Amino acid sequence: MKFKTIAVCIALLMATLNFLAEGPVSAQAEKINVVATTTQAADAVRIIAGDKVNLTGLMGAGVDPHLYKPTEADIRAMNEADLVIYSGLHLEGQFDKVFEALGERSIRTYPLSDPVKNAGYVIETLDAKGASAHDPHFWFDPRNWAMAVEGVAEVLAETDPTNGDLYRANAKAYSADLDLLYQWSLEAMSGVPEDKRILITSHDAFQYFAAAFGWKVVAVQGISTAAEASVSDIQKVAKAIMDSGIPVIFVESSVPHRTIEAVIESARAQGGKVRTGIRDLYSDAMDAPDKYGGTYIGMFTHNVATIVRSFEVELPVYPETLAPKPAAELIAQ
Numbered sequence: 001m002k003f004k005t006i007a008v009c010i011a012l013l014m015a016t017l018n019f020l021a022e023g024p025v026s027a028q029a030e031k032i033n034v035v036a037t038t039t040q041a042a043d044a045v046r047i048i049a050g051d052k053v054n055l056t057g058l059m060g061a062g063v064d065p066h067l068y069k070p071t072e073a074d075i076r077a078m079n080e081a082d083l084v085i086y087s088g089l090h091l092e093g094q095f096d097k098v099f100e101a102l103g104e105r106s107i108r109t110y111p112l113s114d115p116v117k118n119a120g121y122v123i124e125t126l127d128a129k130g131a132s133a134h135d136p137h138f139w140f141d142p143r144n145w146a147m148a149v150e151g152v153a154e155v156l157a158e159t160d161p162t163n164g165d166l167y168r169a170n171a172k173a174y175s176a177d178l179d180l181l182y183q184w185s186l187e188a189m190s191g192v193p194e195d196k197r198i199l200i201t202s203h204d205a206f207q208y209f210a211a212a213f214g215w216k217v218v219a220v221q222g223i224s225t226a227a228e229a230s231v232s233d234i235q236k237v238a239k240a241i242m243d244s245g246i247p248v249i250f251v252e253s254s255v256p257h258r259t260i261e262a263v264i265e266s267a268r269a270q271g272g273k274v275r276t277g278i279r280d281l282y283s284d285a286m287d288a289p290d291k292y293g294g295t296y297i298g299m300f301t302h303n304v305a306t307i308v309r310s311f312e313v314e315l316p317v318y319p320e321t322l323a324p325k326p327a328a329e330l331i332a333q
């Protein structure tokens with residue numbers, strides 16, 4: 001045998017041994033199936049797992065998760081999933097039965113709100129019937145969201161241990177970004193004079209957001225959008241606007257505009273001077289995944305910048321390292 005042939009033989013042998021040690025390529029490439037209910041949940045999985053999992057996001061841009069009913073295709077995707085990640089605290093009001101059925105079939109479901117709830121950071125509130133309930137909008141404090149994404153990394157690592165270290169490393173890096181986002185937002189929101197720090201919105205999604213920055217919230221509707229705002233709710237908010245002298249009222253992307261229009265009409269009829277924010281706020285749903293507002297950081301930056309600029313207050317310098325980059329006009333000082 002010539003030297004060259006021996007070399008080729010050795011190479012082939014090595015390749016065979018490698019193959020035997022690592023197993024067939026197809027088994028290696030097999031990805032776990034993950035379903036995420038809300039746009040925020042899907043964004044978290046995308047950031048932690050990238051292309052290491054097959055991700056199906058159920059709710060699209062601008063969809064109201066309180067009212068969203070899972071479709072047949074959604075139920076099929078969940079039945080075929082290795083892991084279903086949802087927001088929890090009854091945000092997904094129409095999913096109780098589906099989650100129960102998944103539990104019976106031993107398909108793992110994981111609520112993003114769990115670490116926040118276990119740490120005792122959940123805000124108590126009242127539901128439409130006046131009973132005590134947990135406010136589901138926990139993600140509106142970036143410190144809560146950091147806990148949630150670290151929880152996602154853990155549950156992904158348990159389901160897919162091969163990539164566990166990667167998931168944990170991604171969560172750690174992203175938590176540092178969320179901390180930067182929080183620091184910038186705190187500085188921005190603190191720029192509004194103390195007596196003006198009241199956020200008036202259509203539904204009560206911003207209690208965590210307000211608490212994170214020392215603001216108050218006045219909302220026309222309760223914590224869920226399932227109940228329509230009554231005439232008395234509208235008058236109550238109109239009166240609060242008159243009493244507080246807050247000049248701005250915000251419209252949310254996933255809630256019909258008519259409620260806020262009614263409040264503005266009522267306030268103006270009583271001689272109040274009030275305007276809507278310079279842009280809509282994202283509340284329970286983000287934008288499409290390829291848009292700036294389709295990422296958590298983008299959505300949050302959009303909201304903070306919109307609120308602060310609507311009060312005609314300047315923004316602090318945006319952290320250079322935060323991605324995705326906001327459009328210049330959004331963060332113009």
Ligand SMILES: [Zn+2]
Nearest residue numbers: 205223224284
């Ligand atoms: Zn909501």
